Amino acid sequence: MEGETQVISCDVIVIGAGPAGLMAALRAGEAGAGVLLIDREPFTGGQLVKQTHRFFGSKHQYAGTRGFDIAVRITEKIECLKNVKILLEATALGYYEDGVLTVLHEGRMLKFKGKAIVVATGAHERFLPFENNDLPGVYGAGAVQTLMNVYGVLPAKRILMVGAGNIGLIVSYQLVQAGVEVAAIIEAAPRIGGYLVHASKVRRLGVPIMTGYTIKRALGKECVRGAIICKIDENWNPVEGTEIKIEVDAVCLAVGLSSLCELLWQAEVPMVYIPELGGHVPLRNEDMETPVERIYVAGDAAGIEEATSAMLEGELAGINAVSKLGYSVEDYANKRGKILSDLKNLRSGPVGEKIRAGLARLRTLRNGNL
Amino acid sequence: MLDKDGVPTKEELLKQLPSEERLDRGPVVVIECFQEIPCDPCYYSCRRRAIREFADINSIPIVDFERCNGCTLCISSCPGLAIFVVDKTYSEESALVIMPYELLPLPEEGEEVACLDRRGEEVCKGRVVNIRTRKMQDKTAVISVAVPKEMVMEVRNIRVTS
Numbered sequence: 001m002e003g004e005t006q007v008i009s010c011d012v013i014v015i016g017a018g019p020a021g022l023m024a025a026l027r028a029g030e031a032g033a034g035v036l037l038i039d040r041e042p043f044t045g046g047q048l049v050k051q052t053h054r055f056f057g058s059k060h061q062y063a064g065t066r067g068f069d070i071a072v073r074i075t076e077k078i079e080c081l082k083n084v085k086i087l088l089e090a091t092a093l094g095y096y097e098d099g100v101l102t103v104l105h106e107g108r109m110l111k112f113k114g115k116a117i118v119v120a121t122g123a124h125e126r127f128l129p130f131e132n133n134d135l136p137g138v139y140g141a142g143a144v145q146t147l148m149n150v151y152g153v154l155p156a157k158r159i160l161m162v163g164a165g166n167i168g169l170i171v172s173y174q175l176v177q178a179g180v181e182v183a184a185i186i187e188a189a190p191r192i193g194g195y196l197v198h199a200s201k202v203r204r205l206g207v208p209i210m211t212g213y214t215i216k217r218a219l220g221k222e223c224v225r226g227a228i229i230c231k232i233d234e235n236w237n238p239v240e241g242t243e244i245k246i247e248v249d250a251v252c253l254a255v256g257l258s259s260l261c262e263l264l265w266q267a268e269v270p271m272v273y274i275p276e277l278g279g280h281v282p283l284r285n286e287d288m289e290t291p292v293e294r295i296y297v298a299g300d301a302a303g304i305e306e307a308t309s310a311m312l313e314g315e316l317a318g319i320n321a322v323s324k325l326g327y328s329v330e331d332y333a334n335k336r337g338k339i340l341s342d343l344k345n346l347r348s349g350p351v352g353e354k355i356r357a358g359l360a361r362l363r364t365l366r367n368g369n370l
Numbered sequence: 371m372l373d374k375d376g377v378p379t380k381e382e383l384l385k386q387l388p389s390e391e392r393l394d395r396g397p398v399v400v401i402e403c404f405q406e407i408p409c410d411p412c413y414y415s416c417r418r419r420a421i422r423e424f425a426d427i428n429s430i431p432i433v434d435f436e437r438c439n440g441c442t443l444c445i446s447s448c449p450g451l452a453i454f455v456v457d458k459t460y461s462e463e464s465a466l467v468i469m470p471y472e473l474l475p476l477p478e479e480g481e482e483v484a485c486l487d488r489r490g491e492e493v494c495k496g497r498v499v500n501i502r503t504r505k506m507q508d509k510t511a512v513i514s515v516a517v518p519k520e521m522v523m524e525v526r527n528i529r530v531t532s
Contacts, residue, residue: 197450206490349428
Protein backbone atom coordinates (compact mmCIF):
# COMPACT_ATOMS: atom_id res chain seq x y z
CA MET A 1 0.00 0.00 0.00
CA GLU A 2 1.47 3.32 -1.06
CA GLY A 3 0.94 6.75 0.43
CA GLU A 4 -0.69 7.62 3.71
CA THR A 5 -0.68 4.74 6.18
CA GLN A 6 -3.56 4.16 8.51
CA VAL A 7 -3.29 4.64 12.23
CA ILE A 8 -3.61 1.27 13.96
CA SER A 9 -5.20 1.44 17.41
CA CYS A 10 -4.78 -0.83 20.40
CA ASP A 11 -5.15 -0.72 24.17
CA VAL A 12 -1.54 -0.76 25.27
CA ILE A 13 1.65 -0.22 23.31
CA VAL A 14 4.78 -1.45 25.04
CA ILE A 15 7.95 0.01 23.56
CA GLY A 16 10.94 -2.23 24.16
CA ALA A 17 10.91 -6.00 24.72
CA GLY A 18 13.64 -6.19 27.35
CA PRO A 19 12.96 -7.44 30.88
CA ALA A 20 10.67 -4.52 31.75
CA GLY A 21 8.75 -4.46 28.47
CA LEU A 22 8.28 -8.23 28.38
CA MET A 23 6.75 -8.28 31.86
CA ALA A 24 4.58 -5.25 31.13
CA ALA A 25 3.22 -6.89 27.97
CA LEU A 26 2.68 -10.20 29.77
CA ARG A 27 0.75 -8.72 32.67
CA ALA A 28 -1.28 -6.37 30.46
CA GLY A 29 -2.04 -9.24 28.12
CA GLU A 30 -3.12 -11.55 30.93
CA ALA A 31 -5.79 -9.02 31.87
CA GLY A 32 -7.24 -9.33 28.37
CA ALA A 33 -6.12 -6.02 26.89
CA GLY A 34 -5.04 -5.74 23.27
CA VAL A 35 -1.29 -5.26 23.51
CA LEU A 36 1.32 -4.37 20.92
CA LEU A 37 4.89 -5.08 22.00
CA ILE A 38 7.55 -3.63 19.72
CA ASP A 39 11.32 -3.90 19.69
CA ARG A 40 13.95 -2.70 17.23
CA GLU A 41 15.93 -5.95 17.45
CA PRO A 42 15.04 -9.14 15.57
CA PHE A 43 14.56 -10.93 18.92
CA THR A 44 12.86 -10.29 22.24
CA GLY A 45 14.73 -10.07 25.54
CA GLY A 46 16.74 -6.89 25.12
CA GLN A 47 19.91 -7.11 27.18
CA LEU A 48 18.73 -10.38 28.77
CA VAL A 49 19.80 -12.17 25.60
CA LYS A 50 23.45 -11.32 26.28
CA GLN A 51 23.42 -12.31 29.93
CA THR A 52 24.99 -15.75 30.08
CA HIS A 53 25.41 -15.62 33.86
CA ARG A 54 22.94 -16.70 36.49
CA PHE A 55 20.83 -13.91 37.90
CA PHE A 56 20.92 -12.63 41.43
CA GLY A 57 17.77 -11.60 43.23
CA SER A 58 14.98 -13.66 44.65
CA LYS A 59 14.55 -17.33 43.87
CA HIS A 60 10.92 -16.43 43.16
CA GLN A 61 11.94 -13.97 40.43
CA TYR A 62 14.22 -16.11 38.29
CA ALA A 63 17.33 -15.82 40.51
CA GLY A 64 19.76 -18.59 39.70
CA THR A 65 18.48 -18.66 36.11
CA ARG A 66 20.63 -17.46 33.24
CA GLY A 67 19.54 -14.21 31.59
CA PHE A 68 18.93 -15.60 28.12
CA ASP A 69 16.76 -18.38 29.55
CA ILE A 70 14.63 -15.78 31.36
CA ALA A 71 13.98 -14.00 28.04
CA VAL A 72 12.84 -17.26 26.43
CA ARG A 73 10.58 -18.22 29.33
CA ILE A 74 8.72 -14.90 29.45
CA THR A 75 8.44 -14.69 25.65
CA GLU A 76 6.90 -18.18 25.55
CA LYS A 77 4.29 -17.09 28.09
CA ILE A 78 3.46 -14.03 26.00
CA GLU A 79 3.16 -16.07 22.82
CA CYS A 80 0.36 -18.06 24.45
CA LEU A 81 -1.72 -14.88 24.65
CA LYS A 82 -3.63 -14.25 21.43
CA ASN A 83 -4.32 -10.64 22.36
CA VAL A 84 -0.63 -9.70 22.50
CA LYS A 85 1.13 -9.00 19.22
CA ILE A 86 4.92 -8.86 19.10
CA LEU A 87 6.41 -6.75 16.32
CA LEU A 88 10.18 -7.12 15.96
CA GLU A 89 12.67 -5.09 13.94
CA ALA A 90 10.31 -2.23 14.66
CA THR A 91 11.92 1.00 15.84
CA ALA A 92 9.81 3.63 17.57
CA LEU A 93 10.77 6.91 15.91
CA GLY A 94 8.52 9.57 17.31
CA TYR A 95 5.64 10.33 19.61
CA TYR A 96 3.32 13.09 18.44
CA GLU A 97 0.94 15.55 20.07
CA ASP A 98 -2.10 13.57 18.94
CA GLY A 99 -0.75 10.46 20.65
CA VAL A 100 0.43 8.80 17.47
CA LEU A 101 3.56 6.70 17.68
CA THR A 102 5.50 6.30 14.45
CA VAL A 103 7.39 3.05 13.99
CA LEU A 104 9.88 2.05 11.29
CA HIS A 105 9.32 -1.55 10.26
CA GLU A 106 10.61 -3.29 7.12
CA GLY A 107 11.40 0.02 5.48
CA ARG A 108 7.94 1.46 6.11
CA MET A 109 6.70 4.00 8.57
CA LEU A 110 3.77 2.63 10.56
CA LYS A 111 1.51 4.64 12.83
CA PHE A 112 0.08 3.32 16.06
CA LYS A 113 -2.09 4.79 18.73
CA GLY A 114 -2.41 3.22 22.15
CA LYS A 115 -4.88 4.10 24.87
CA ALA A 116 -1.92 3.63 27.19
CA ILE A 117 1.79 3.45 26.49
CA VAL A 118 4.56 1.77 28.43
CA VAL A 119 7.98 3.15 27.58
CA ALA A 120 10.55 0.47 28.38
CA THR A 121 13.31 1.61 26.06
CA GLY A 122 16.18 0.81 28.41
CA ALA A 123 19.42 2.70 28.54
CA HIS A 124 22.39 3.87 26.53
CA GLU A 125 26.00 3.50 27.51
CA ARG A 126 28.10 6.41 28.70
CA PHE A 127 31.35 7.22 27.02
CA LEU A 128 34.63 8.42 28.47
CA PRO A 129 36.78 11.28 27.18
CA PHE A 130 40.43 10.28 26.63
CA GLU A 131 42.97 10.66 23.85
CA ASN A 132 42.30 8.39 20.86
CA ASN A 133 38.96 7.22 22.17
CA ASP A 134 37.73 7.18 18.57
CA LEU A 135 40.15 4.44 17.49
CA PRO A 136 38.63 1.23 16.17
CA GLY A 137 38.91 -1.25 19.04
CA VAL A 138 37.46 1.07 21.66
CA TYR A 139 34.16 -0.61 22.49
CA GLY A 140 31.26 -0.13 24.84
CA ALA A 141 30.56 -3.18 27.00
CA GLY A 142 27.22 -3.65 25.25
CA ALA A 143 28.92 -3.97 21.88
CA VAL A 144 31.41 -6.49 23.26
CA GLN A 145 28.53 -8.56 24.65
CA THR A 146 26.60 -8.32 21.40
CA LEU A 147 29.59 -9.51 19.36
CA MET A 148 30.39 -12.38 21.73
CA ASN A 149 27.08 -13.55 23.03
CA VAL A 150 24.67 -12.75 20.22
CA TYR A 151 26.84 -13.26 17.13
CA GLY A 152 29.67 -15.47 18.41
CA VAL A 153 32.42 -13.08 17.28
CA LEU A 154 35.55 -12.56 19.37
CA PRO A 155 35.98 -8.83 19.97
CA ALA A 156 39.70 -9.00 20.78
CA LYS A 157 42.61 -11.20 21.79
CA ARG A 158 43.70 -9.13 24.77
CA ILE A 159 41.50 -6.43 26.22
CA LEU A 160 41.53 -3.72 28.87
CA MET A 161 38.29 -3.33 30.82
CA VAL A 162 37.52 0.16 32.10
CA GLY A 163 35.04 0.06 34.99
CA ALA A 164 34.56 -2.39 37.86
CA GLY A 165 30.82 -2.05 38.24
CA ASN A 166 28.69 -5.16 37.70
CA ILE A 167 28.78 -4.77 33.91
CA GLY A 168 32.58 -4.43 33.78
CA LEU A 169 33.02 -7.44 36.06
CA ILE A 170 30.46 -9.67 34.37
CA VAL A 171 31.62 -8.86 30.84
CA SER A 172 35.23 -9.54 31.91
CA TYR A 173 34.15 -12.97 33.12
CA GLN A 174 32.33 -13.63 29.84
CA LEU A 175 35.41 -12.49 27.87
CA VAL A 176 37.58 -15.01 29.69
CA GLN A 177 34.96 -17.70 29.04
CA ALA A 178 35.10 -16.80 25.35
CA GLY A 179 38.88 -17.17 25.32
CA VAL A 180 39.90 -13.51 25.47
CA GLU A 181 42.68 -12.47 27.82
CA VAL A 182 41.56 -9.62 30.08
CA ALA A 183 44.78 -7.68 30.81
CA ALA A 184 43.21 -5.79 33.72
CA ILE A 185 40.03 -4.25 35.01
CA ILE A 186 40.66 -0.63 36.01
CA GLU A 187 38.29 1.45 38.12
CA ALA A 188 38.61 5.16 38.83
CA ALA A 189 36.76 4.94 42.15
CA PRO A 190 38.71 3.83 45.22
CA ARG A 191 36.45 0.76 45.56
CA ILE A 192 34.96 -1.92 43.35
CA GLY A 193 31.43 -0.83 42.46
CA GLY A 194 29.96 -4.18 41.41
CA TYR A 195 29.07 -7.17 43.56
CA LEU A 196 32.18 -8.48 45.28
CA VAL A 197 31.37 -12.10 44.45
CA HIS A 198 31.68 -11.12 40.77
CA ALA A 199 35.01 -9.43 41.52
CA SER A 200 36.34 -12.48 43.35
CA LYS A 201 35.16 -14.70 40.50
CA VAL A 202 37.21 -12.82 37.86
CA ARG A 203 40.12 -12.41 40.27
CA ARG A 204 40.32 -16.20 40.69
CA LEU A 205 40.78 -16.38 36.92
CA GLY A 206 43.94 -14.29 37.32
CA VAL A 207 42.45 -10.98 36.11
CA PRO A 208 43.92 -8.07 38.10
CA ILE A 209 41.47 -5.45 39.41
CA MET A 210 43.07 -2.03 39.85
CA THR A 211 41.05 0.54 41.77
CA GLY A 212 42.07 4.20 41.65
CA TYR A 213 43.17 3.93 38.00
CA THR A 214 41.85 5.48 34.81
CA ILE A 215 42.69 5.32 31.13
CA LYS A 216 44.78 8.24 29.85
CA ARG A 217 44.94 7.37 26.18
CA ALA A 218 44.59 4.57 23.71
CA LEU A 219 47.64 3.79 21.59
CA GLY A 220 47.74 2.93 17.88
CA LYS A 221 47.20 4.55 14.50
CA GLU A 222 44.68 2.44 12.60
CA CYS A 223 43.36 0.51 15.57
CA VAL A 224 44.05 -0.03 19.25
CA ARG A 225 47.54 -1.42 19.96
CA GLY A 226 47.70 -0.57 23.64
CA ALA A 227 46.64 1.82 26.35
CA ILE A 228 48.23 4.10 28.91
CA ILE A 229 46.60 3.95 32.31
CA CYS A 230 47.47 6.03 35.36
CA LYS A 231 46.54 6.51 38.99
CA ILE A 232 44.14 9.26 39.95
CA ASP A 233 44.06 11.14 43.22
CA GLU A 234 41.11 11.76 45.52
CA ASN A 235 40.06 14.72 43.34
CA TRP A 236 40.01 12.47 40.28
CA ASN A 237 43.12 14.14 38.79
CA PRO A 238 45.80 12.01 37.09
CA VAL A 239 48.90 11.48 39.23
CA GLU A 240 52.03 12.21 37.21
CA GLY A 241 54.63 9.52 36.97
CA THR A 242 52.15 6.68 37.56
CA GLU A 243 51.55 5.86 33.89
CA ILE A 244 51.58 2.20 32.92
CA LYS A 245 51.59 0.99 29.33
CA ILE A 246 49.42 -2.04 28.69
CA GLU A 247 49.51 -3.95 25.41
CA VAL A 248 46.01 -4.75 24.28
CA ASP A 249 44.14 -4.82 20.99
CA ALA A 250 40.89 -3.48 22.43
CA VAL A 251 39.58 -1.28 25.21
CA CYS A 252 36.14 -1.98 26.66
CA LEU A 253 34.29 0.83 28.43
CA ALA A 254 31.84 -0.11 31.16
CA VAL A 255 31.45 3.29 32.76
CA GLY A 256 27.77 3.51 33.38
CA LEU A 257 24.41 3.90 31.72
CA SER A 258 21.86 6.64 31.22
CA SER A 259 18.14 6.27 30.60
CA LEU A 260 17.11 6.17 26.96
CA CYS A 261 14.14 8.49 27.03
CA GLU A 262 13.87 10.53 23.80
CA LEU A 263 10.27 9.38 23.36
CA LEU A 264 9.43 10.65 26.83
CA TRP A 265 10.93 14.06 26.06
CA GLN A 266 8.82 14.13 22.89
CA ALA A 267 5.72 13.26 24.86
CA GLU A 268 6.53 16.20 27.13
CA VAL A 269 6.85 14.03 30.19
CA PRO A 270 8.56 16.21 32.84
CA MET A 271 12.16 15.10 33.14
CA VAL A 272 14.41 15.65 36.14
CA TYR A 273 18.15 15.28 36.63
CA ILE A 274 18.98 12.70 39.28
CA PRO A 275 22.61 11.49 39.12
CA GLU A 276 21.87 8.49 41.38
CA LEU A 277 19.43 7.20 38.75
CA GLY A 278 21.80 7.78 35.84
CA GLY A 279 21.01 11.38 34.79
CA HIS A 280 17.78 12.64 33.26
CA VAL A 281 14.84 10.47 34.25
CA PRO A 282 11.08 10.92 33.88
CA LEU A 283 8.91 11.95 36.78
CA ARG A 284 6.61 9.10 37.70
CA ASN A 285 4.56 7.86 40.60
CA GLU A 286 4.83 4.63 42.56
CA ASP A 287 2.63 2.93 39.96
CA MET A 288 5.10 3.85 37.18
CA GLU A 289 2.73 6.38 35.59
CA THR A 290 4.26 9.67 34.44
CA PRO A 291 2.48 13.03 34.94
CA VAL A 292 1.30 12.64 31.33
CA GLU A 293 -1.72 10.47 31.93
CA ARG A 294 -1.54 6.93 30.57
CA ILE A 295 2.12 7.12 29.71
CA TYR A 296 3.99 4.66 31.88
CA VAL A 297 7.69 3.90 32.22
CA ALA A 298 9.54 0.81 33.44
CA GLY A 299 13.07 -0.53 33.71
CA ASP A 300 16.19 1.47 32.93
CA ALA A 301 14.16 4.08 31.02
CA ALA A 302 12.73 5.04 34.43
CA GLY A 303 16.17 5.14 36.10
CA ILE A 304 19.25 2.91 35.91
CA GLU A 305 18.93 -0.19 38.06
CA GLU A 306 19.13 -3.87 37.12
CA ALA A 307 17.07 -6.55 35.41
CA THR A 308 15.16 -7.96 38.38
CA SER A 309 13.80 -4.58 39.40
CA ALA A 310 13.12 -3.84 35.73
CA MET A 311 10.91 -6.93 35.54
CA LEU A 312 9.02 -5.90 38.67
CA GLU A 313 8.56 -2.35 37.39
CA GLY A 314 7.32 -3.78 34.10
CA GLU A 315 4.73 -5.86 35.95
CA LEU A 316 3.60 -2.79 37.85
CA ALA A 317 3.31 -0.69 34.71
CA GLY A 318 1.42 -3.51 32.99
CA ILE A 319 -1.23 -4.08 35.66
CA ASN A 320 -1.69 -0.37 36.29
CA ALA A 321 -2.02 0.57 32.64
CA VAL A 322 -4.75 -1.98 32.00
CA SER A 323 -6.65 -1.37 35.20
CA LYS A 324 -6.74 2.31 34.30
CA LEU A 325 -8.28 1.33 30.97
CA GLY A 326 -11.01 -0.51 32.83
CA TYR A 327 -9.77 -4.09 32.53
CA SER A 328 -10.00 -6.06 35.73
CA VAL A 329 -6.73 -7.47 36.95
CA GLU A 330 -7.36 -10.54 39.03
CA ASP A 331 -6.47 -9.89 42.67
CA TYR A 332 -5.11 -6.44 41.73
CA ALA A 333 -4.56 -5.05 45.23
CA ASN A 334 -2.58 -8.07 46.40
CA LYS A 335 -0.53 -8.26 43.23
CA ARG A 336 0.33 -4.58 43.39
CA GLY A 337 1.22 -4.84 47.07
CA LYS A 338 3.42 -7.87 46.48
CA ILE A 339 5.34 -6.20 43.62
CA LEU A 340 5.87 -3.03 45.65
CA SER A 341 7.15 -4.99 48.64
CA ASP A 342 9.43 -7.14 46.44
CA LEU A 343 10.90 -3.96 44.95
CA LYS A 344 11.38 -2.52 48.41
CA ASN A 345 13.18 -5.67 49.57
CA LEU A 346 15.47 -5.74 46.54
CA ARG A 347 16.51 -2.17 47.21
CA SER A 348 16.72 -2.47 50.98
CA GLY A 349 20.35 -3.58 51.40
CA PRO A 350 23.59 -1.59 51.36
CA VAL A 351 23.99 -2.00 47.57
CA GLY A 352 20.55 -0.40 47.12
CA GLU A 353 21.56 2.78 48.91
CA LYS A 354 22.15 4.83 45.76
CA ILE A 355 18.84 3.77 44.23
CA ARG A 356 16.98 4.60 47.45
CA ALA A 357 18.58 8.06 47.54
CA GLY A 358 17.67 8.65 43.88
CA LEU A 359 14.09 7.50 44.35
CA ALA A 360 13.72 9.70 47.44
CA ARG A 361 14.80 12.70 45.36
CA LEU A 362 12.40 11.71 42.61
CA ARG A 363 9.57 11.56 45.14
CA THR A 364 10.39 15.00 46.52
CA LEU A 365 10.53 16.52 43.05
CA ARG A 366 7.28 14.83 42.06
CA ASN A 367 5.44 16.11 45.09
CA GLY A 368 6.56 19.62 44.21
CA ASN A 369 5.52 19.14 40.61
CA LEU A 370 2.20 17.35 40.59
CA MET B 371 41.31 -6.29 50.36
CA LEU B 372 38.05 -7.58 49.02
CA ASP B 373 36.52 -4.27 47.92
CA LYS B 374 39.81 -3.01 46.42
CA ASP B 375 40.98 -5.99 44.38
CA GLY B 376 38.44 -8.77 44.85
CA VAL B 377 40.63 -10.86 47.18
CA PRO B 378 39.32 -11.33 50.73
CA THR B 379 41.81 -10.82 53.56
CA LYS B 380 42.39 -13.51 56.21
CA GLU B 381 40.24 -11.51 58.63
CA GLU B 382 37.41 -11.24 56.10
CA LEU B 383 37.61 -14.97 55.44
CA LEU B 384 37.67 -15.99 59.07
CA LYS B 385 34.19 -14.60 59.67
CA GLN B 386 32.68 -17.23 57.41
CA LEU B 387 34.79 -20.35 57.87
CA PRO B 388 33.89 -23.55 59.70
CA SER B 389 36.03 -24.31 62.75
CA GLU B 390 39.21 -26.39 62.44
CA GLU B 391 37.50 -29.04 64.53
CA ARG B 392 34.55 -29.21 62.10
CA LEU B 393 36.88 -29.28 59.10
CA ASP B 394 38.65 -32.33 60.55
CA ARG B 395 35.35 -34.21 60.75
CA GLY B 396 34.65 -34.36 57.01
CA PRO B 397 33.07 -32.54 54.06
CA VAL B 398 31.62 -29.14 54.83
CA VAL B 399 30.62 -26.03 52.92
CA VAL B 400 32.64 -22.82 52.71
CA ILE B 401 30.58 -19.87 51.48
CA GLU B 402 32.79 -16.97 50.42
CA CYS B 403 29.99 -14.40 50.26
CA PHE B 404 30.89 -11.37 52.36
CA GLN B 405 28.68 -8.59 51.05
CA GLU B 406 24.98 -8.01 51.56
CA ILE B 407 23.48 -8.24 48.07
CA PRO B 408 19.90 -9.10 47.08
CA CYS B 409 20.32 -12.81 46.39
CA ASP B 410 18.89 -15.93 48.00
CA PRO B 411 19.04 -19.11 45.84
CA CYS B 412 21.54 -20.87 48.17
CA TYR B 413 19.00 -20.89 50.98
CA TYR B 414 16.46 -22.68 48.79
CA SER B 415 19.01 -25.17 47.46
CA CYS B 416 19.85 -26.67 50.86
CA ARG B 417 17.66 -29.68 51.65
CA ARG B 418 19.06 -30.00 55.16
CA ARG B 419 18.23 -26.39 56.01
CA ALA B 420 21.88 -25.87 56.98
CA ILE B 421 21.79 -22.40 55.48
CA ARG B 422 19.79 -20.35 57.92
CA GLU B 423 16.61 -18.67 56.73
CA PHE B 424 17.33 -15.15 55.46
CA ALA B 425 16.03 -12.22 57.53
CA ASP B 426 15.64 -10.51 54.19
CA ILE B 427 16.89 -11.04 50.67
CA ASN B 428 20.04 -9.01 51.34
CA SER B 429 21.21 -11.21 54.23
CA ILE B 430 24.60 -12.89 54.09
CA PRO B 431 24.19 -16.69 54.23
CA ILE B 432 24.90 -18.11 57.67
CA VAL B 433 25.65 -21.82 57.82
CA ASP B 434 24.90 -24.24 60.60
CA PHE B 435 28.05 -26.32 60.11
CA GLU B 436 26.63 -29.12 62.25
CA ARG B 437 23.73 -29.59 59.87
CA CYS B 438 25.85 -29.30 56.73
CA ASN B 439 27.12 -32.63 55.45
CA GLY B 440 28.95 -31.19 52.46
CA CYS B 441 26.47 -32.62 49.94
CA THR B 442 27.51 -29.94 47.33
CA LEU B 443 23.96 -29.23 46.09
CA CYS B 444 24.34 -25.52 46.87
CA ILE B 445 27.52 -25.05 44.81
CA SER B 446 25.86 -24.68 41.42
CA SER B 447 22.93 -22.69 42.83
CA CYS B 448 25.13 -19.67 43.62
CA PRO B 449 25.11 -16.98 40.90
CA GLY B 450 28.31 -15.58 42.40
CA LEU B 451 30.15 -18.93 42.19
CA ALA B 452 31.12 -18.26 45.78
CA ILE B 453 30.34 -21.67 47.30
CA PHE B 454 32.89 -24.44 47.81
CA VAL B 455 32.91 -27.70 49.73
CA VAL B 456 36.12 -28.90 51.35
CA ASP B 457 36.88 -32.35 52.72
CA LYS B 458 39.99 -32.68 54.81
CA THR B 459 39.30 -36.36 55.47
CA TYR B 460 39.66 -37.42 51.82
CA SER B 461 42.93 -39.31 52.34
CA GLU B 462 46.07 -39.36 54.45
CA GLU B 463 47.89 -36.69 52.42
CA SER B 464 45.24 -34.95 50.38
CA ALA B 465 42.05 -33.02 50.86
CA LEU B 466 39.25 -32.37 48.38
CA VAL B 467 38.22 -28.95 47.16
CA ILE B 468 34.89 -29.11 45.34
CA MET B 469 34.29 -26.03 43.21
CA PRO B 470 32.05 -24.57 40.49
CA TYR B 471 33.67 -24.33 37.05
CA GLU B 472 32.33 -22.60 33.95
CA LEU B 473 35.18 -22.72 31.45
CA LEU B 474 35.78 -25.03 28.53
CA PRO B 475 37.38 -27.43 27.95
CA LEU B 476 36.48 -29.32 31.09
CA PRO B 477 39.31 -31.41 32.54
CA GLU B 478 39.01 -35.19 32.54
CA GLU B 479 38.64 -37.30 35.64
CA GLY B 480 42.09 -38.35 36.82
CA GLU B 481 43.77 -35.43 35.06
CA GLU B 482 46.42 -33.35 36.78
CA VAL B 483 45.57 -29.64 36.82
CA ALA B 484 47.19 -26.44 38.05
CA CYS B 485 45.53 -25.29 41.27
CA LEU B 486 45.00 -21.55 41.63
CA ASP B 487 44.43 -19.41 44.69
CA ARG B 488 42.01 -16.50 45.11
CA ARG B 489 44.34 -14.31 43.01
CA GLY B 490 44.36 -16.82 40.18
CA GLU B 491 47.99 -17.68 40.86
CA GLU B 492 49.18 -21.27 40.70
CA VAL B 493 49.98 -22.59 44.15
CA CYS B 494 50.20 -26.36 43.60
CA LYS B 495 49.15 -29.25 41.41
CA GLY B 496 46.01 -31.24 41.98
CA ARG B 497 44.17 -34.22 40.54
CA VAL B 498 40.59 -34.09 39.30
CA VAL B 499 38.71 -36.93 40.97
CA ASN B 500 35.16 -36.13 39.93
CA ILE B 501 33.25 -33.92 37.48
CA ARG B 502 29.53 -33.43 37.66
CA THR B 503 27.52 -31.78 34.87
CA ARG B 504 23.96 -32.70 35.75
CA LYS B 505 21.09 -30.97 34.02
CA MET B 506 19.93 -29.25 37.22
CA GLN B 507 23.34 -27.58 37.44
CA ASP B 508 22.49 -25.66 34.26
CA LYS B 509 25.96 -25.67 32.68
CA THR B 510 27.91 -25.00 35.88
CA ALA B 511 30.20 -27.98 36.29
CA VAL B 512 31.06 -29.06 39.84
CA ILE B 513 34.60 -30.37 40.02
CA SER B 514 36.31 -32.22 42.87
CA VAL B 515 40.06 -31.76 43.03
CA ALA B 516 42.43 -33.57 45.36
CA VAL B 517 45.06 -31.17 46.68
CA PRO B 518 47.78 -31.37 49.35
CA LYS B 519 45.99 -31.11 52.70
CA GLU B 520 47.65 -27.84 53.72
CA MET B 521 46.34 -26.16 50.52
CA VAL B 522 42.65 -26.84 51.16
CA MET B 523 41.92 -23.25 52.21
CA GLU B 524 44.05 -21.74 49.43
CA VAL B 525 42.93 -23.53 46.27
CA ARG B 526 39.79 -22.00 44.77
CA ASN B 527 40.19 -22.51 41.03
CA ILE B 528 41.97 -24.72 38.54
CA ARG B 529 43.65 -24.27 35.20
CA VAL B 530 43.38 -27.08 32.72
CA THR B 531 46.83 -27.47 31.25
CA SER B 532 46.39 -30.33 28.80
